Amino acid sequence: MSRAPALRRVPRRLVAAAVATCALTVTAVAPQAAAEDSRPYTETYRPQFHFSPAKDWLNDPNGLVWYQGEYHLFYQYNPSGSTWGNMSWGHAVSKDLVRWQELPLAIPHDDREMVFSGSAVVDRNNTTGFGTRTNPAMVAVYTSHYKDSGKQAQSLAYSTDRGRTWTKYAGNPVLDIGSKEFRDPKVQWYAPTKSWLMTVSLSTERKVRFYSSKDLKTWTHLSDFGPQGAVGGVWECPDLFPLPVDGDPRRTKWALVVNINPGGIAGGSAAQYFVGDFDGTKFTPDNDGSYTPPPGVVMQDFEGADYGSWQTTGTAFGSGPVPAPAPDPSGTNGFEGKGLVDSFRGSDSETGTLTSAPFTVDSPYLNFKVGGGRHPYVPGSVMGDSPAPAGEILADFEQDTYGSWTTTGTAFGTSPAHGTLPGQNPVSGHTGTGLVNTFLNGDATTGTLTSPEFTITAKHLNLLVGGGDHPSGSDAPTAVRLVVDGKTVRSATGADSESLNWVSWDLGALAGRTAHLEVVDENTGGWGHILLDQVMLSDTPARPRSRETTVNLLIDGKVVHSATGADSGTLDWASFDLRAHQGKQATIQIVDMNTAGWGHVMADHFVAADQPARSNLQRADWVDYGKDYYAAVSWEDSPDGKRRMIGWMNNWQYGNNTPTSPWRGAQSIPREMALRTVNGRIRLTQQPVSTVASLHGPLTSVRSTRIAAGSMPLAAGRADGKALDIRATFTLGDAKRFGFKVRTGQGQETVIGYDRETQELYVDRTRSGAVDFHRDFPGIQRAPLTAKNGKVELRILVDWSSVEAFGGQGEAVITDQIFPSPDSDGIQLFAEGGSARLDSANVWQMQSYRS
Numbered sequence: 030m031s032r033a034p035a036l037r038r039v040p041r042r043l044v045a046a047a048v049a050t051c052a053l054t055v056t057a058v059a060p061q062a063a064a065e066d067s068r069p070y071t072e073t074y075r076p077q078f079h080f081s082p083a084k085d086w087l088n089d090p091n092g093l094v095w096y097q098g099e100y101h102l103f104y105q106y107n108p109s110g111s112t113w114g115n116m117s118w119g120h121a122v123s124k125d126l127v128r129w130q131e132l133p134l135a136i137p138h139d140d141r142e143m144v145f146s147g148s149a150v151v152d153r154n155n156t157t158g159f160g161t162r163t164n165p166a167m168v169a170v171y172t173s174h175y176k177d178s179g180k181q182a183q184s185l186a187y188s189t190d191r192g193r194t195w196t197k198y199a200g201n202p203v204l205d206i207g208s209k210e211f212r213d214p215k216v217q218w219y220a221p222t223k224s225w226l227m228t229v230s231l232s233t234e235r236k237v238r239f240y241s242s243k244d245l246k247t248w249t250h251l252s253d254f255g256p257q258g259a260v261g262g263v264w265e266c267p268d269l270f271p272l273p274v275d276g277d278p279r280r281t282k283w284a285l286v287v288n289i290n291p292g293g294i295a296g297g298s299a300a301q302y303f304v305g306d307f308d309g310t311k312f313t314p315d316n317d318g319s320y321t322p323p324p325g326v327v328m329q330d331f332e333g334a335d336y337g338s339w340q341t342t343g344t345a346f347g348s349g350p351v352p353a354p355a356p357d358p359s360g361t362n363g364f365e366g367k368g369l370v371d372s373f374r375g376s377d378s379e380t381g382t383l384t385s386a387p388f389t390v391d392s393p394y395l396n397f398k399v400g401g402g403r404h405p406y407v408p409g410s411v412m413g414d415s416p417a418p419a420g421e422i423l424a425d426f427e428q429d430t431y432g433s434w435t436t437t438g439t440a441f442g443t444s445p446a447h448g449t450l451p452g453q454n455p456v457s458g459h460t461g462t463g464l465v466n467t468f469l470n471g472d473a474t475t476g477t478l479t480s481p482e483f484t485i486t487a488k489h490l491n492l493l494v495g496g497g498d499h500p501s502g503s504d505a506p507t508a509v510r511l512v513v514d515g516k517t518v519r520s521a522t523g524a525d526s527e528s529l530n531w532v533s534w535d536l537g538a539l540a541g542r543t544a545h546l547e548v549v550d551e552n553t554g555g556w557g558h559i560l561l562d563q564v565m566l567s568d569t570p571a572r573p574r575s576r577e578t579t580v581n582l583l584i585d586g587k588v589v590h591s592a593t594g595a596d597s598g599t600l601d602w603a604s605f606d607l608r609a610h611q612g613k614q615a616t617i618q619i620v621d622m623n624t625a626g627w628g629h630v631m632a633d634h635f636v637a638a639d640q641p642a643r644s645n646l647q648r649a650d651w652v653d654y655g656k657d658y659y660a661a662v663s664w665e666d667s668p669d670g671k672r673r674m675i676g677w678m679n680n681w682q683y684g685n686n687t688p689t690s691p692w693r694g695a696q697s698i699p700r701e702m703a704l705r706t707v708n709g710r711i712r713l714t715q716q717p718v719s720t721v722a723s724l725h726g727p728l729t730s731v732r733s734t735r736i737a738a739g740s741m742p743l744a745a746g747r748a749d750g751k752a753l754d755i756r757a758t759f760t761l762g763d764a765k766r767f768g769f770k771v772r773t774g775q776g777q778e779t780v781i782g783y784d785r786e787t788q789e790l791y792v793d794r795t796r797s798g799a800v801d802f803h804r805d806f807p808g809i810q811r812a813p814l815t816a817k818n819g820k821v822e823l824r825i826l827v828d829w830s831s832v833e834a835f836g837g838q839g840e841a842v843i844t845d846q847i848f849p850s851p852d853s854d855g856i857q858l859f860a861e862g863g864s865a866r867l868d869s870a871n872v873w874q875m876q877s878y879r880s
Contacts, residue, residue: 070879074689074830074848077752077877078724079678080121080129080696086111087694088684089213089266089660090675091118092135092149092169095667100126101192102675102696103169105146108134111693112554112685116143116174120192125720126673126699128878136169136186136195145181146213146266147171149192150225151666156244159187159198167192168245170227172212173202181211183229185245204229204240204248213266216245217665222309228285232263237287239269239312252311254285257318259301259649261292261595266660269307270672272704274711282704283307284713285314286652286674288660290681291403292595293651295810297682298659300652302713304704315711320648322396322602325638329385329617331368336383343381345372345621345629363400363600365634372578372621373401377628382412385617385635390610392637395582395617399592400600402578402627406591410575412622415531417460417491420567423483423546426463431478438476440467440550440558449527456560457624458529458574459493465561467496467507467550472557478548480564485542487566490534496523497556500802503686505552507559511536513544525556526576526625533570575622578630582607583616596627604641652713654812655792655844656680657831658697672702673718678831678844683803688848689830697844698826698833707840708815714839717826725754726874734867736767740859743769743870751854752875755825761785761816763863771827772797774853779845781834782859783814783821790814790823790836790843798849812841820868828875 069083081087085107092103099122106119120135136144153165160166166187173184182202186195204214210232219226219241227240227248235256240248255264266288274280285303293299305314329339331350341348350368354361361371370383424434426445436443446466449456453468465478490511497507501520511519511534518539521532550559582590582605590605607615621630636642652661653676661676676697679687687693700715707714729748742749751772759767768782780793789811794800800807814821814836824835834843858867 070877072690073851076695076828076830078127078721078875079698079828079831081694082106082119082131082692084111084691085109085693086113087119087692087696088113088677088679089146090662090677090696091146091171093662093664093675094149094151094167095664096151096167097191098124099191100124100664101149102129103135103149104696106134108137111691116145118144118169118171122192125723126718127720127724132193135192136171136197140176142176143174145172145174146660147183148215148662148665150216150218152245156225157185157187157246160189164189169195170214170216170245172214179209180205180207181209182206183214183227200246203246210234210263215266215268215662217270219309226269228267228269230264230267230287232265235260235264237264237267237285237312239310254312255287257314258287258303259289259292259294259645260599261597261601261646262290264289266662268662269312270663271307272672272702274704275706276703282315282711283312284702284704285312286661290659292597292646294646294649294654295656295808296805297656297680300658300661300676301649302652303650304711304713320643322636322642323394323638323640325392325396325636328388328635328637330366330634331370332366333368338386340384341381343379345374345379345381346370346383346619347374361400361598361600361631363398364631365398369600369631369633370619371401371629371631373629373631377626378624380622380624382621383619387614387616390607390613390615392639393606393608394638394641395605395607395635396638396642397580397603397635398600398633399580399594399603400597400631401594401629402623403593403596404576404578404623404628405593406577406579406581406588406620407573407575408588410573410577412575412620415572415574417531417563417565417571418567418569420487420491420565420569422563422565424480424564425461426465426562427461428463433481435479436476438474440469440474440476441465441478441548442469454527456495456527456529458495459560459562463562464529465548465559468558472555473553475551475553477550480546482543482545485536485539485544485566488535488537488568489566489570490519490536490564491567491571492521492532492564493529493562494521494523494532495526495529495560496558497552498522498525498804499552499556501549503802505554505557506549507552507557508549509559509561510547510549511544512547513539513542523556523560527560528576528625529560529562530576531571531573535570575620577620578623578628579620580630580632581618581620583618584610584613594627594630600631600633601644601646602642603644606641650713652715653842653844655810655842656808657846658844663702673699674702674715675699676844678846680805682805686803687846688799688802695831703839705838705840707838712840715842716824716835716839717833721754721826724876724878726876729872731867731870733869734858736764736858736860736865736867738764738860738863740770740857743856743858743872746855748856748872749854750856750874751827751829751851752877753825753827753856754873754875755823755827755870757823757825757870758868759783759821759823760866760868761819761821762860762865764860764865765862767860767865768823768858769825770857770859771825771832772847772849772853773855773857775850777849777853779832779847779849780859781823781825781832783816783823783836784811785816787811788813788815790834790841792832792834792843792845794845794847797847798853800848810843810845812836812843814841
């Protein structure tokens with residue numbers, strides 16, 4: 030957040046900047062509009078067979094319970110807008126888990142509290158006294174987030190009319206440990222002890238805590254689990270449930286699902302799981318989390334008093350390694366031995382480098398540990414103060430007024446600012462003393478600043494930009510725009526940082542045109558301001574200044590591999606593949622060029638090895654490997670005893686920015702969960718609920734088709750559509766990659782493929798339509814998937830703004846949002862580097878559950 034206090038080393042280094050929680054999230058950002066149809070539920074990106082509210086913001090599924098013929102889906106809801114805030118419980122019901130009826134708001138926030146995530150149970154034995162045995166109460170166990178203190182505690186509300194109206198319990202809260210990071214209770218009836226079992230998160234400690242109660246009002250602490258697995262973010266929305274292994278009821282294991290944000294396998298939000306045993310008191314995982322990396326030759330372990338032959342610049346790394354601190358779950362951990370590199374020298378204000386002596390690459394891999402800030406290396410960036418190239422200065426904002434620039438609103442005041450404004454974290458990176466800075470009276474002000482017209486007489490426009498990362502096309506931007514003939518042709522934003530950095534626009538195609546600049550601040554949320562300085566025309570592009578906290582491998586002075594931390598005090602294994610660099614001279618360089626939050630790097634134990642080390646992320650088990658499956662929890666009391674789960678189809682990295690209106694947020698397709706033995710390991714697998722088939726429309730079937738290198742329409746275009754259910758089997762050939770391209774058209778496509786060489790299912794959404802609303806949105810997500818007998822089975826659900834890809838028997842799943850144009854509705858087969866064979870494909874057009 031832009032107003033976070035200076036980073037403190039202990040005890041909350043993990044969350045120096047407030048990270049998104051399962052109910053409390055990152056700073057809200059105003060919505061980005063799309064060209065929408067005016068009729069409800071037909072808007073451009075409106076899901077047709079996934080639940081979304083008619084309007085306003087939705088996130089975590091809550092209170093999943095079956096009662097009297099209805100599956101209840103409560104969810105985190107803002108009844109007053111389409112970004113996060115005013116957290117309350119929305120409500121929908123379904124008889125089949127695919128056709129949903131949205132009901133009125135269930136449990137609203139009030140002046141005292143927001144109603145955060147939780148669960149619901151049917152109190153059939155009337156242990157609470159809220160109902161009767163003939164009309165048992167439905168009881169919601171939720172997290173109260175108290176507005177005055179920020180404290181989180183567990184509370185109750187109850188309903189005796191099938192969840193239609195609710196009463197908050199007068200004795201709330203029923204469980205309060207005095208914490209601001211204690212949330213998301215999942216409650217179930219535990220028959221062996223005839224008591225209620227609560228699974229709840231100690232979020233910043235990366236622990237799950239278990240409690241027991243006879244009446245839902247008085248709770249007894251049983252045990253804790255964690256930290257273990259992925260720990261790069263806060264732990265949230267836990268869920269614990271038993272399942273038979275391979276369908277054998279005599280062999281039951283327990284699955285513990287723990288959602289994490291950030292630090293997911295694809296970046297940002299994700300759901301991991303553990304398989305083990307629960308004895309009524311304690312959960313014991315089958316995998317104890319221990320890991321022995323591949324052996325090798327230790328190149329540097331930082332156990333000495335100094336850096337030896339390694340050389341420093343700047344002041345960030347001091348004169349030698351720092352002593353490893355005593356164990357502290359909230360501080361630094363994951364180091365090897367008694368010393369490590371750590372550029373956090375009391376604050377994040379120091380910068381510098383630490384560089385190894387040159388060495389000859391003679392091993393396949395370089396393994397090491399890295400932690401600290403998540404500030405990656407940017408190709409083309411330069412260290413130090415990158416001067417501006419020569420050119421014509423259009424504005425340097427050193428005067429007492431804006432001159433011929435004109436303003437609207439109140440964000441820009443009457444003149445340029447002189448550095449940092451009251452209440453603002455230190456501003457840096459500008460030239461001279463004056464700059465544009467819209468942090469006037471905090472982020473509450475809005476307005477525009479417009480330049481006079483000028484003629485484009487150079488190849489580039491260079492400018493220093495900082496502040497909020499709210500793109501020009503959003504409803505509430507903080508951006509600089511270049512406007513030609515009334516149209517925005519270039520735009521730039523800050524990076525949620527008070528440090529200005531160079532942006533360079535290539536104007537070669539606009540030479541001789543008349544243009545003007547618009548500086549726009551329409552945002553009143555966190556980072557709702559823009560910084561600008563030193564606008565100039567030049568024939569040479571300005572190079573951005575490095576803001577990295579990285580470990581880099583350099584060959585011939587160029588960075589060929591780079592790794593960064595995860596905004597975490599935990600050091601984790603990373604690996605550089607050196608096979609392409611054998612025999613070359615290389616150096617290792619540890620870089621800290623960042624003075625903002627998490628502006629430091631940690632490193633330890635560099636080893637030359639024959640095999641790569643695997644990080645916690647790579648070793649963890651993930652429910653879903655996509656970017657958009659979070660806060661996953663399961664239904665209680667299903668009449669057939671099956672375990673079904675649903676997740677929020679979004680990611681806190683960009684959740685407030687997705688280009689939908691008048692709603693924002695949808696839930697995944699409900700999934701039936703199972704434990705299966707896959708490649709000798711027990712894995713949590715999933716498939717869409719069978720009732721999805723009730724929405725099937727026309728079917729197109731294709732059999733025995735050779736896929737040559739390139740792309741080809743499936744069934745000559747007869748299978749095209751915006752909402753599809755695809756089931757297909759492929760036989761491996763010599764193609765490196767093969768599969769489907771869906772929602773194709775106008776240069777757009779979403780690729781769902783299989784990589785034969787890496788044995789992975791993948792989804793590529795880099796060309797899926799609207800991908801530029803946030804820098805973390807475009808990308809390729811991958812999930813491990815082993816072919817069986819030379820064949821790969823895929824199940825793909827395509828909706829108007831999502832894809833869900835299930836590989837094999839559901840052991841590999843990737844869920845991603847997409848935002849293609851409405852007329853991008855093609856489906857193609859493709860192969861790369863050879864050919865493959867489609868054995869069979871059935872493609873159903875999907876009907877809307879509202880039709």
